[in-house]
Amino acid sequence: MDQETPNARAFEFAGNWREFAPIAFTNLLLTIVTLGIYTFWARTRERRYLWSHTRFIDDRLEWTGTGLELFIGYVVAILLFFVPLALLQFAIQALAIRGQDGAAALLFVVLYVAILYMVGLAIYRAMRYRLSRTYWHGIRGGSDDQGFGYAVSHLWKTIVGSMALGLLVPWAMVNLWNERWNRMSFGSYQFESGARVTGAVIGRYLLYYLVPILLFVGIAVGAYFFGPALSGSAQQMQVSLIIIGVLLYIGFFVVLGLIAVTFYAAYFREVVGNLSLGGLEFEFGARTKDWLILFVVNVLLVVGTLGIGTIFIGYRNWAFFVRHMQAYGMLDLDEFNQSTTREPKQGEGLLDAFDVGAF
Amino acid sequence: MSALSEPSVRVWHYDGASGIRRDPMMVLAGDGFVLVEPDREDGPYAFADLIAQGIVNGHPRFGLAKRTGWSMTLTEAAPEEIAARLPGARRYGGVIDRIGLWPAVGAFTAVSALAVLGLMTMPSVVARMIPRSVEARLGSLMVGDFGERACEDPAGAAALQALATRMQMQDGVDLRVVDVPMVNAVTLPGGHVVLFSGLLRQASSPDEVAGVLAHELGHVENRDVLESLVRQLGLSVVLGGLDGNVGGYTNALLSASYSRGAEARADGFAIDALTRAQISPRPTALFFQRLSKSEIKVKGADALLGYLASHPMSSERERRFAASAGKAATAPALDAAQWQALKGICGAGGGTWKRSRLGF
Known part of the structure; x- marks a missing residue:
C-alpha cells in the first residue's frame, strides 16, 4: 500500500452530522443527568469520533485520551490552583475591609499576575496533552518541556503586548504561537514554527484598532449635521433616538466583529503557513469569508435551536479546521518513530478551569 | 511458524514503535492470536487485551491494553472463529x-x-x-477592625448600645457601624453584625433601623451566614464540572432559592423581636415600601424577578411587616436625642469617603 495519494488533499474530514447526532444527543442527556460530571467522558467520545473521521495522507487519526484522565485533571486543577486563589481573594477582601488598601492592591496585582501565568501554563499544557493523545500511524506527539518557561514568556509578552495601547498584541500572539509550537514534536520529528508579523496581519489589526475611533467621529459629525433635521413631538424624537442608538450599538459590534474576523483569518493563515514537521509544510486556506460563514451559521444554529445546537459547535469547528488544513511535502516514514516524550498523566484540567481555547 | 491452516484474517497493523504500516495475517493460535508476516511473527496476544476502537473507515479497529499506538484494523470480514472472540465496541x-x-x-x-x-x-x-469558636475566628478574620472606616463616636456608640439592649441582643454579638454609603446591613460569621452608614442616613426613624437590626439578628440566631458559605462551597465544587454558564446559572438559582427561605425566616424572627420589644413594625414596612420603589419594576416580570432574587421582593416584605402590626402599645426604639447621636456616629464627615476606595 503506497503512502502517496496524488490529487487528494492531505487532510480530509469524512464525518457526517447525522452519524454524529446520536453521540451529541446522548452526551447531552448523560451530562444533564450526572449534573455535568459526564462532560469529560462526553468530550472524549466526541473527540474519538472527530479524530477517527479525519484522514491525514493515508490513514485516520486516533484519539486515545480518556474521560477519567480529563476528570482527574480537572480535580487536580481545582485543588492546586482554585482553592489557593479563593483563599487569596479572601485575604484581599479581609485586607480591604481593614482599610489596608495598599496591601490589598499589592495582593490584587499578585493575584492578577498569578492568574495570567497560569493561563499561559494552561494553554501550553492543554496543547501538549492533546498532542500526546493524538496518534497517527501508531505514533503520537508531545513535548518534553513542562511549559513553565513558556508560561513566564506568556506572562510578560501579554503584559508588553497590552502596553503601547495594545498595538503590540499581534506581535505577542505570533511570538507566543512560535514559542508554543517550537517546543512540540510528533514522533521523532520536531515542529518548527517561524511565523512573523506580516504587513497583512498588522494592517488588519490597525484597521480593527482605528475603526472604533473613526466610527465615533463619524457619528459625532452625523449627529451635528442631521440631528436638527429630526423633527416631531418630543415622544417621536425619543423613539427615533432610541432606535438610532440601538442600531448604532448593534452596527458597532457587527463592524468591529467583521474586522476582528479579517484580522484573525490573516493571523491564522500566517501562523499555520509557517509551521512545518519533518519534510511537511502546513497551510491553512480559510479566508475571511469562510470564517464569517462559520461564525454566522454557528450563531444561527445556537439561537435557532434555543441553545441545543451548541452540542454541534465542536463538530462544526473541527470540520472547518480540517477542511481548510493543507500539507505539502514528504514525511520519511523510515525515520518516523515513536515519540520519546513523557506522557502527561492528567488531562487539560487547568484549561477547563480557565475556560480558554488551546489553539 | 503457526500453520496457516488455522483461521486467519488480513489486518493493517501498527506496532506503536515505528510509523511503518504492516499487513500481516491475524492467525488463531491456541487461546490467543499471532500476527504473521512472511519473514516474521508477532505474539502471541490475548483476545482479552484487545480494546475495540470502533469502525474506522468501514473497518473495525482494535487497540491493545497497555500498548498505546499498537493497533490492528481488519481489512476484510473475519472468519467466525475469530469474529466471535473479538470484543464489542465501547460506546x-x-x-x-x-x-x-x-x-x-x-x-x-x-x-x-x-x-x-x-x-x-x-x-x-x-x-x-462547626464549633462556635471556629466560626468566631473565621468571622474576625473576615471583619478585622475596619481601619479608618469604623464609626466610633462615643455618643453614637452609646445610642447603638441602647438600641441593642432594647432589641435584647444576645451577648457575644458584635454590632458595629461602618462608613460605607450603601443602604444595607450585613451579618458575617461569628455574630458580627455591620450596619452601613448609608442605612442610617436613609432611615427616617430609629424604628426602621431597629427592624433591620432585628432581621440581621435573626441571621445570627439561625447561623445562616455560615450555612450559606458551606453551601456555596459545596455547590461550586459539584457544579464546576458543568460547562461555563450552565453551572453558574444552576448555582445562582439553587442558592437564591435557599437564600429567599433564610431571608423569610429572618423576617419572621424580626417581627417577633419587634413585638417583644414593643416597637411598631410599621416604619420597617414603610422602609421596604421605599426600597421597593427603587427596585426594577417590569410588569408581569415581577414574579420571575421575585423567584430569581436572593431576597423576597420588598413589596412582599412590606405587606408582611405591615400585617404584623397589632393593637398593643408601642414606643419609639430610641428617643430623639439618641437618634440624632446614632445618625452622627460616623462623625461630621459621615457618609462621605475618608479616603479613596479600592473597587473589586
Whole structure:
C-alpha cells in the first residue's frame, strides 16, 4: 500500500452530522443527568469520533485520551490552583475591609499576575496533552518541556503586548504561537514554527484598532449635521433616538466583529503557513469569508435551536479546521518513530478551569 | 511458524514503535492470536487485551491494553472463529456500556436527585457541626477592625448600645457601624453584625433601623451566614464540572432559592423581636415600601424577578411587616436625642469617603 495519494488533499474530514447526532444527543442527556460530571467522558467520545473521521495522507487519526484522565485533571486543577486563589481573594477582601488598601492592591496585582501565568501554563499544557493523545500511524506527539518557561514568556509578552495601547498584541500572539509550537514534536520529528508579523496581519489589526475611533467621529459629525433635521413631538424624537442608538450599538459590534474576523483569518493563515514537521509544510486556506460563514451559521444554529445546537459547535469547528488544513511535502516514514516524550498523566484540567481555547 | 491452516484474517497493523504500516495475517493460535508476516511473527496476544476502537473507515479497529499506538484494523470480514472472540465496541464509557444507556440514565438521575437533596440539606447540618469558636475566628478574620472606616463616636456608640439592649441582643454579638454609603446591613460569621452608614442616613426613624437590626439578628440566631458559605462551597465544587454558564446559572438559582427561605425566616424572627420589644413594625414596612420603589419594576416580570432574587421582593416584605402590626402599645426604639447621636456616629464627615476606595 503506497503512502502517496496524488490529487487528494492531505487532510480530509469524512464525518457526517447525522452519524454524529446520536453521540451529541446522548452526551447531552448523560451530562444533564450526572449534573455535568459526564462532560469529560462526553468530550472524549466526541473527540474519538472527530479524530477517527479525519484522514491525514493515508490513514485516520486516533484519539486515545480518556474521560477519567480529563476528570482527574480537572480535580487536580481545582485543588492546586482554585482553592489557593479563593483563599487569596479572601485575604484581599479581609485586607480591604481593614482599610489596608495598599496591601490589598499589592495582593490584587499578585493575584492578577498569578492568574495570567497560569493561563499561559494552561494553554501550553492543554496543547501538549492533546498532542500526546493524538496518534497517527501508531505514533503520537508531545513535548518534553513542562511549559513553565513558556508560561513566564506568556506572562510578560501579554503584559508588553497590552502596553503601547495594545498595538503590540499581534506581535505577542505570533511570538507566543512560535514559542508554543517550537517546543512540540510528533514522533521523532520536531515542529518548527517561524511565523512573523506580516504587513497583512498588522494592517488588519490597525484597521480593527482605528475603526472604533473613526466610527465615533463619524457619528459625532452625523449627529451635528442631521440631528436638527429630526423633527416631531418630543415622544417621536425619543423613539427615533432610541432606535438610532440601538442600531448604532448593534452596527458597532457587527463592524468591529467583521474586522476582528479579517484580522484573525490573516493571523491564522500566517501562523499555520509557517509551521512545518519533518519534510511537511502546513497551510491553512480559510479566508475571511469562510470564517464569517462559520461564525454566522454557528450563531444561527445556537439561537435557532434555543441553545441545543451548541452540542454541534465542536463538530462544526473541527470540520472547518480540517477542511481548510493543507500539507505539502514528504514525511520519511523510515525515520518516523515513536515519540520519546513523557506522557502527561492528567488531562487539560487547568484549561477547563480557565475556560480558554488551546489553539 | 503457526500453520496457516488455522483461521486467519488480513489486518493493517501498527506496532506503536515505528510509523511503518504492516499487513500481516491475524492467525488463531491456541487461546490467543499471532500476527504473521512472511519473514516474521508477532505474539502471541490475548483476545482479552484487545480494546475495540470502533469502525474506522468501514473497518473495525482494535487497540491493545497497555500498548498505546499498537493497533490492528481488519481489512476484510473475519472468519467466525475469530469474529466471535473479538470484543464489542465501547460506546459511552465503562459502567454505562455494562448496564445499558437507559438504565444508566435512570441510575444517574436518581443519584443526582439525591445529591441535590443532600446539597439542600447538608450545609445546615455541616454548619451546625462547626464549633462556635471556629466560626468566631473565621468571622474576625473576615471583619478585622475596619481601619479608618469604623464609626466610633462615643455618643453614637452609646445610642447603638441602647438600641441593642432594647432589641435584647444576645451577648457575644458584635454590632458595629461602618462608613460605607450603601443602604444595607450585613451579618458575617461569628455574630458580627455591620450596619452601613448609608442605612442610617436613609432611615427616617430609629424604628426602621431597629427592624433591620432585628432581621440581621435573626441571621445570627439561625447561623445562616455560615450555612450559606458551606453551601456555596459545596455547590461550586459539584457544579464546576458543568460547562461555563450552565453551572453558574444552576448555582445562582439553587442558592437564591435557599437564600429567599433564610431571608423569610429572618423576617419572621424580626417581627417577633419587634413585638417583644414593643416597637411598631410599621416604619420597617414603610422602609421596604421605599426600597421597593427603587427596585426594577417590569410588569408581569415581577414574579420571575421575585423567584430569581436572593431576597423576597420588598413589596412582599412590606405587606408582611405591615400585617404584623397589632393593637398593643408601642414606643419609639430610641428617643430623639439618641437618634440624632446614632445618625452622627460616623462623625461630621459621615457618609462621605475618608479616603479613596479600592473597587473589586
